[in-house]
Every structure is written in structure tokens, then in C-alpha cells.
Amino acid sequence: MNNQASTINTINTILNSCIQVEEERISRKFKIPRQIHFQFNPVIISKIEQLKENKHKLTLSSTKLTNIRYCALISSPIAEHLNSLFSWRSRSVGFAQSPNQPPFEQSPLTFSTSYVPLANQQTATVVRSVIDLEGKISQQIQQDLCNNPQLLRRIIDAHYWLILQILAQLPLKTKHQGSRVVWSLWIPIAIVFSIVIWYFLPLNYLLKILITCGVFYVLRVYLKYLIEKQLKAWIIYHLIYGFLGKKVKNRKIGFDILSFII
Numbered sequence: 001m002n003n004q005a006s007t008i009n010t011i012n013t014i015l016n017s018c019i020q021v022e023e024e025r026i027s028r029k030f031k032i033p034r035q036i037h038f039q040f041n042p043v044i045i046s047k048i049e050q051l052k053e054n055k056h057k058l059t060l061s062s063t064k065l066t067n068i069r070y071c072a073l074i075s076s077p078i079a080e081h082l083n084s085l086f087s088w089r090s091r092s093v094g095f096a097q098s099p100n101q102p103p104f105e106q107s108p109l110t111f112s113t114s115y116v117p118l119a120n121q122q123t124a125t126v127v128r129s130v131i132d133l134e135g136k137i138s139q140q141i142q143q144d145l146c147n148n149p150q151l152l153r154r155i156i157d158a159h160y161w162l163i164l165q166i167l168a169q170l171p172l173k174t175k176h177q178g179s180r181v182v183w184s185l186w187i188p189i190a191i192v193f194s195i196v197i198w199y200f201l202p203l204n205y206l207l208k209i210l211i212t213c214g215v216f217y218v219l220r221v222y223l224k225y226l227i228e229k230q231l232k233a234w235i236i237y238h239l240i241y242g243f244l245g246k247k248v249k250n251r252k253i254g255f256d257i258l259s260f261i262i
Contacts, residue, residue, distance in 0.1 A: 008051075008056055011051060011056075012059045014043075014044065015051075016061050016064055018039045018040065018044050019036065019038060020038075020039065021036055021037075021068060021071055022035050030245075032245075033070060034110070035071075035110035035111070035112055036071060036111050036112075036166070037112050038111070038112070038113040038162055040116070040155060040158065041115070041117070042117065045154055045158050048158040048162065049154070049157075052161055057168075058162065060169055063252075066251050066255060067251070068166055068170065069172075070245065072109055073236070073239060073240065074106070074245075075107065075109040078240075106133075108131055108132040110131075111129045111159070111162075112125050112127065112129075113158075113159045115151075124142065126141065126142040126145045126155060127139070127140070127155060129159070141156075172255060190215075193215050193216075194215075194216075232258065235258055236258070239251060
């Protein structure tokens with residue numbers, strides 16, 4: 001079992017190294033990923049086929065998964081909505097757009113594969129799959145590859161297997177702690193409000209009880225909305241445009257917070 005686990009870990013390391021998130025610099029301080037690229041060779045394809053045959057899964061490294069999640073986020077309809085909203089606000093107030101929050105031309109989620117049969121040969125993209133904002137998938141295949149049906153099948157099978165493995169790992173592993181955060185904030189605030197109501201409002205006990213219950217309910221609803229809606233939107237916004245999207249460690253922090261509160 002230890003030998004098998006060691007072999008799988010070695011294969012995972014090799015496959016992680018063949019997955020690249022290609023970025024484009026759109027300003028002096030800001031880069032965004034444009035596509036996820038697979039670099040295949042005969043060894044890589046054999047390793048993928050080995051995992052498939054034994055029904056094992058690919059495990060992405062933490063850094064790789066964070067960058068791919070970020071790539072998927074800025075290619076999503078959420079980014080399109082925020083991009084339009086930010087552009088409209090910038091035009092409406094008549095100010096130039098900040099370089100720290102650059103709206104960008106959104107592109108679909110793209111997976112491309114290059115294949116190098118021998119070392120030191122020139123790399124060329126042989127397969128490209130594009131997933132647009134509506135979820136439609138289009139595919140391009142290099143014409144020369146069609147002349148080798150067996151190799152074409154192996155490359156396409158490996159290409160789509162990697163895509164499926166990646167897509168399966170994109171959803172955040174939610175911890176569902178949003179309610180706990182709400183309660184931890186609500187209780188001390190509610191205690192302070194109850195003290196103020198009971199000791200400083202010159203009302204009878206019945207009115208104090210009714211006001212206290214009403215305040216408790218409004219506070220809980222507002223805190224729940226503030227944390228689960230506003231905080232979530234704020235984090236996503238800054239993942240796309242702000243400081244949370246600039247570095248891998250910042251992106252990881254942003255996704256960790258999201259997984260904690262949703």
C-alpha cells in the first residue's frame with residue numbers, strides 16, 4: 001500500500017508540473033490568467049492513462065488549485081457583472097479607472113494542450129477547448145494530429161480527463177460557519193443593546209420586552225445579510241479587481257474566507 005501511495009504521489013507531482021496557468025499582464029501591478037495549458041509528452045500521457053486505468057484521481061497542489069479557481073472566477077458571469085458595474089460607475093462619476101482595479105476584457109475559460117513527442121522539439125498547441133459564459137463548449141484540433149488517429153484519441157482522452165479532474169476540484173469545500181459567525185457577533189451586540197434598553201429607556205416592562213425582541217430579530221437578520229451577502233460580494237470583488245487577486249497567497253486567503261462563511 002505504501003508503494004502504491006508513493007507511486008500515486010509521484011504521478012500527481014508529475015501531472016501538476018504539466019499544468020500551467022498562463023497569465024497576461026494588463027497593468028504594471030496586475031496580471032490575470034488567460035488559459036489553463038497542459039504540456040503533454042509520451043510520459044505524461046502514459047501517467048494519465050495509468051491513473052485512469054486504476055481509477056485514481058488527480059490531486060492538484062494548493063497553489064495550482066488556487067490559481068485555477070481564480071482563472072475560473074474571472075471567466076464566470078460574476079466577473080462579467082462586476083466588470084460592467086465597475087465600468088458604469090467609473091463613467092458615471094467621470095473619473096479615470098484606477099490601475100489597482102482595472103476592468104478587463106473578459107475571456108471564456110480555456111484549456112489548451114501542447115504535445116512534444118521528443119525532447120528539444122518545438123511545442124505547438126494541438127487541442128483547445130473553450131467554455132463560454134453560457135456553458136457551451138467548443139473545440140479546436142490541429143489538423144496534422146488528425147493524421148494519427150491513435151495518438152489523437154490518446155491526447156484527447158488525456159486532455160478531457162484532466163479537464164474533468166480540474167472541474168471536480170473547483171467548488172470550495174464549504175465549512176458552513178456563516179451562522180456561527182453571525183451568532184458570535186450577535187450575542188455580544190444583543191447584550192449591549194438589552195442593557196441600554198433596560199436601564200436607559202423610561203418604559204414599562206412590556207414595551208421593553210417587545211423592543212428588545214424586535215431589536216434582537218433585526219440585528220440577527222442584518223448581521224446574517226451583512227456576512228453572508230455583503231462580505232461575500234466584497235471578497236469576490238477584491239479577488240477579481242483588488243488586493244486579494246494580486247498574489248497567490250492573497251487569492252488563497254480570499255477563497256479560504258469564502259469557504260468559511262458560505
